[in-house]
Amino acid sequence: xxxxxxxxxxxxxxxxxxxxxxxxxxxxxxxxxxxxxxxxxxxxxxxxxxxxxxxxxxxxxxxxxxxxxxxxxxxxxxxxxxxxxxxxxxxxxxxxxxx
Numbered sequence: 001x002x003x004x005x006x007x008x009x010x011x012x013x014x015x016x017x018x019x020x021x022x023x024x025x026x027x028x029x030x031x032x033x034x035x036x037x038x039x040x041x042x043x044x045x046x047x048x049x050x051x052x053x054x055x056x057x058x059x060x061x062x063x064x065x066x067x068x069x070x071x072x073x074x075x076x077x078x079x080x081x082x083x084x085x086x087x088x089x090x091x092x093x094x095x096x097x098x099x
Contacts, residue, residue, distance in 0.1 A: 002033040007059025009034060022052045024063030034063060035070075038080045047081040054088055 002009040002025060009025035011034075019041060024030050038048070053061050072078045 002029055002037075005029065005059070007057075007062075008054070009063060011037065017046055019046060019048050020050045020052065021048050023054055023060040024067055026059055026062040027066040028063075030063030030067050034067070035079065038067075042080040047083060049083045051082050051085045052088075053086070 002011070005026055005028070007025040007029065008023040009029050010022040012020040012022065014020070021034075024034055041047070051064070053064050055061070067079065070079060071082070074082070
């Protein structure tokens with residue numbers, strides 16, 4: 001778990017090489033804590049197998065936005081390769097039905 005100032009940011013590790021990153025807190029959480037860990041994983045030849053963004057509040061997605069921007073192109077990641085991203089967006093993008 002990374003310090004996220006009231007937000008959430010978790011790195012789950014399985015079988016010593018499977019990495020699941022759940023939320024990334026505020027942008028400062030990414031800059032101050034998560035980025036160095038991701039670079040360390042990359043140096044060890046690892047990747048993020050799954051990045052999960054639970055919802056669009058800035059204390060969950062703020063760090064992810066900054067990270068994805070800095071990480072760059074999916075075919076040539078600047079920080080670390082990501083195999084898959086899940087984003088729970090539907091319920092936060094509700095709209096009124098016209099009657």
